[in-house]
Amino acid sequence: MVGLLFSAIAYIYVGPIINWLARPVGSFVFTKPTEAFFIQLKVACGVGGGMALPFWIFQLWRFVGKALKMRERTLFLGILPSALGLFFLGAAVALFVVVPAAMKFLLGYSSPTLQPMISLGEYVAFVFWMTLGFGLFFQIPLVIVALARLGFVDPILLVQYRKHVVLGIFVAAAALTPGPDIVSQLALAVPSYVLFELALILAKRVYKSPLG
DSSP, X not given: OHHHHHHHHHHHTHHHHHHHHTTTTSOXXXXXXXXHHHHHHHHHXXXXXXXXXXXXXXXXXXXXXXXXXXXXXXXXXXXXXXXXXXXXXXXXXXXXXXXXXXXXXXXXXXXXXXXXXXXXXXXXXXHHHHHHHHHHHTTHHHHHHHHHHTTSSOHHHHHHTHHHHHHHHHHHHHHHSSSSOHHHHHHHHHXXXXXXXXXXHHXXXXXXXXXX
């Protein structure tokens, strides 16, 4: 219900939102009579869902919190604000930095014989997956640190398997970014690897051995 309410509010401003999204491109085209209408609905639902995310997480906490032990509840409540903050930070990096830079690079390949005609649906999908991918990948430090704090992950073991983790990051980045272009994949994978290295540093400080 809350998501629908926020989506309805976002729909009122969907025109300015799409105009803002179009800044790196200039303008869009749509190839089906209903495409523009349904894309506006999708944009409104996406913005509304993002606004309602804290509420949904709170409801999830109410559902699973009772089944957690006191130590786990304390850890969860401690990292929840950071998780939300990192998700929105990752989304902001994607929207304000990565997407404009990626579009500038990709549109640089246009020429008098290669004129870009960006579909509204394709562009919104590109922005959505980049935003979601960055939001999720920015959770990497918290996941690693939390597991290390609980004694489930040994940072030394992660160091030994660094190559496998890096491969997994690039595979996941390829799966989360739309299309086959290497630019968007690298734009997601490289910061994610940096976050992984930072997480290792923090995990070594908070790690508690299950034997200790």
